[in-house]
Amino acid sequence: MQRWGGLEKVSENGLSTKLLITEQYARFLDYNLCTGGSVGRTLQDISTALSTVSSSIGSCSASGLSCGSCDTLQVCVPDASTGGFKVATKLQCSTSFPKAPYCNSTLNTCSTTPAEECVSESPSVSFACTSDGYFPDVSNCSRYHYCYGDTSYNYECDVKYVYSHEKKMCVLQKLATQCVTMKCTAGLASQLVTYTADASIYGICLLNQPTILFRCPKKQAFDATLGTCQRTCSGAGKEVDEEDCTKFYECYDTTTVGKYTIKHQKCPTGTGYNADLPGCDPTFVACTPQPSTSTTTTTTVSMMTTP
Incomplete structure (x- = not known):
């Protein structure tokens, strides 16, 4: 087996298939080593990721490497039965090269960025x-x-x-x-x-x-200590409870900038919270709650x- 000249895959029936790797892809493998990979791991990952697949994975127009999908690199070989080419093996970019999870159809290598046709609304x-x-x-x-x-x-x-x-x-x-x-x-x-x-x-x-x-x-933030979403304040003062307009929150400054002590308060019976005052208002007794569009998990x- 050559260092970067080829990879050898032994099939289940004991036959060996030599896969030629282009000089361009060889340089990519060298890049992978320079960014934290190792010879043993790189070869092992590639050997593990290679598997025989049907010609339906991607179209082959010539022998060599090409993109079978937005994240799969494939090896095409001549097909004696049709006179054309077929997919012999495939390599999942994200499995073998986590830093280059996409297949670049212009370079026909695994890449850090996806091909143009694979970006956005997919x-x-x-x-x-x-x-x-x-x-x-x-x-x-x-x-x-x-x-x-x-x-x-x-x-x-x-x-x-x-x-x-x-x-x-x-x-x-x-x-x-x-x-x-x-x-x-x-x-x-x-x-x-x-x-x-x-x-x-x-x-x-x-x-x-x-x-x-x-x-x-x-108006809630996740509290990792409690494991739940908790009410937040945008500043010191009073804020209406969007889910129950007869209630409100009082936000007090603390010694830490941007941190507040929060108290959940209820207006007296027969009143509702009026943010324009701000305070409880008898004219807001029939106030309409504004339920949140999200659900606390x-x-x-x-x-x-x-x-």
Whole structure:
């Protein structure tokens, strides 16, 4: 077996198939080593990821490497039965090269960015939607998701851009702190993590499974210690309870900037809270509650939390 000249795969019947790797792909493998890989692991991952597949995985127009899908690299060989070409093996980019999970159809290699035809409004099967709206990606700050119903869509930022959850779009990265991800502790069966760029976003990490993200109701933030969404204050003062307009919240300053002590209060019988006063008002006795559009998720199982 040559160092980067080829890979050898032994099939179940004991036959060996020599797979030629182009010089271009060889340079990519060298790049993988320079970014944290190892010769043994790289070859082992590739050998593990290679498997025989049918010609339906992707079209083959010539011998060599090509993209079978947005995240799969395939090897095409001559097909004696048709005189054309067929798929001999495939390689899942995300499995063998986590830092390059996409297949670039222009270069015909695994890449850090997807091909143009694979970007934007393509349904995502890997991100589970729990509510409508924008969500950050758990592990990649240059990627984000938009959920509508049960369908999620992936979006990828250009090079040197990162996702801003505040603006719900990609922005030019000027500081390292603009790249915000959520980290799950390896080896733990389950845990709760918060998204530091927006405390209303939190996730449940499951062992060997994708992290599932949730969104707290409006004006609430996730408390990792309690494991539930809690009311927040935008400033010192009084705020109406959107779910019961006969009640309100009193927010008091603390010694920590941006932190408040919150008390949930109820207006006297026959009154409702009038935000224009602000205070309880007899003319608001027939006030109409404004129910939240989201549902608070309460975790009752015991989990290790990561703030």
